[in-house]
Amino acid sequence: MRQDEGLTRSVTRVLLVQLGNPVGDEIAQVVARSLRDLGVDVVYGGLQDSLQDIVQAAMQEDVDVVGVQLDSGNALDVSEKIGGQLSGIKVVQLAPNMTVEEAVTVIKEAGAQDD
Amino acid sequence: MIKDVLAGDVRAIAKMISRAEAAKPEDRDALAEVFRHAGKAHVIGLTGVPGSGKSTLAGVLGLEIRKSGRTVGIVAIDPSSPFSGGAILGDRLRMTGLAGDDGVFIRSMATRGAMGGLARASLEAVDVLDAAGFDIVLIETVGVGQDEVDIVQAAHTVVVVSAPGLGDEIQAIKAGVLEIADIHVVSKSDRADAAATAADIRGMLGLGPTRHEDDWQVPVVPTSAEAGEGIEDLVAAMDAHRKHLSDTGAIEQRRRDIIGMRVLKTAEDIIRKDFKGNREQLAVLIDRVMAREIPPREAAERLLESFKKS
Secondary structure, three states: OHHHHHHHOOOOEEEEEEEOOOOOOHHHHHHHHHHHHOOOEEEEEEEEOOHHHHHHHHHHHOOOEEEEEEOOOOOOOHHHHHHHHOOOOEEEEEOOOOOHHHHHHHHHHHHHHOO | OHHHHHOOOHHHHHHHHHHHHHOOHHHHHHHHHHHHHOOOOEEEEEEEOOOOOHHHHHHHHHHHHHHOOOOEEEEEEEOOOOOOOOEEEOHHHHOOOOOOOOOEEEEEEEOOOOOOOOOOOHHHHHHHHHHOOOOEEEEEOOOOOOOOOHHHHOOOEEEEEEOOOOOOHHHHHHHOHHHHOOEEEEOOOOOOOHHHHHHHHHHHHOOOOOOOOOOOOOOEEEOEOOOOEOHHHHHHHHHHHHHHHHHHOHHHHHHHHHHHHHHHHHHHHHHHHHHHOOHHHHHHHHHHHHOOOOOHHHHHHHHHHHHHHO
C-alpha cells in the first residue's frame, strides 16, 4: 500500500549532473539512490559538457531542482550563471567535498522552498 | 499554453508532459486539445530485455534521424521503486551527443506502478511531442521481462533489441517478445557472438506465428553503437516499415489498436482510482473473501456494481 500513497502525492523531480573533469560518480549515484528512497524521481544525467546542456536538460525534464556536482577545480557559481534561464527551477551546486547526507539535504531543502 | 506547445516551445512542451503525468482534472481540456493536434508523427517503440542497449541505441538513432533533417522526440521510461515511489531515470546518461540540438527532445518518465513497460502517461507524452511537431517519436520502454509488452499496442513500428551473449533468446520466446517485433535489432554487433544471436533470431522467426499476415518481412538488423555500424540500416528499415503500413493500409488498423488499448487502459485507471477512494467497502469485501464466504471474483463483481451506481 505504500506504493499507492506514492502515486497520489506529486513527486518532486530532480536532475543530477556533473560538470568539469570526471570526478567519478560514486557519490552522485549514492545521492541518487538516497533521493529515490525518499520518493523522488531522479533524472540522472551524468557528466555534462556545458552549462547550456544542463539548462536544456533541466527544461526538457521539467525538474524542480538541478543538483550540479562540481570537480575540485571548479569555482564558478552555477546557480548564478544559469539560474536566470531557469525560472521556477532551483539550481544547487554540490561541492566535491560534500558528504552524501549534506548533498541530499541541500537538494531536499531547495525542493521544499518550491512548495 | 497550447499555442506554445504547437510552436515547439521547450518549456511549454515540458510543462504539458508534466501535466499529463499529474493527471489533474483541470488539465483535461488542455490535454484534449493536444490530442486533437497529434497523429502525424511516426511513433516507434524500442523494447528489449534490460542490458540490451536500448538507451544507447536510442541515442545514436536520434543522431542518425537528425542527419536526415527530421526532428525526434524520445520518451525514456524507467521503473519506479515499489517501496518509495521514487525512481532513478538513467536513460539520458547514455544518450550522448544529442545535447544542444533543438531538433531533439528527451523526456524521462517513471512507471509509477504501471505494468507492461510503459508509464501511465507515456502515450500522452507522445501526443505532446507529436503535436509539437516532432517527426519521429521514440518510446524506450522499461526493460521487459516476461509478458510485459504493451508497446506492441502503443507504437506504429516496434523494434525489439537483443544483445549477444545475454542468453536471452529463450527469455524472448517466453516473453512473446519475438513475435511482436516489426524489426529485430542485434546490438553490440562488434562482438564475436553477435552473428550467432542474429542467426538464432532469424531461425526462430521462420518457425513461430507472427502478427504480420501481410507480406512484411521482419528484418534482423545488426547494430553497433560503438562502431557506428548498422544505424543507417535501422533508420532505413524503420522508414520502410512506415511506408509499408501506409502502402498496405495497415496503418489504420495499428492506429485503431493503439486507441483501443488507450481507452481500455484509461478505464482501468479510472476504476482503480475509484476503488482506492472507497477503501471501506473494499475492506468489508476483503474480510468476506478472507473468511471464504465469497470468492475473489464475486467481490470484484460487487465492487464493479457499486462503481456503476456511483
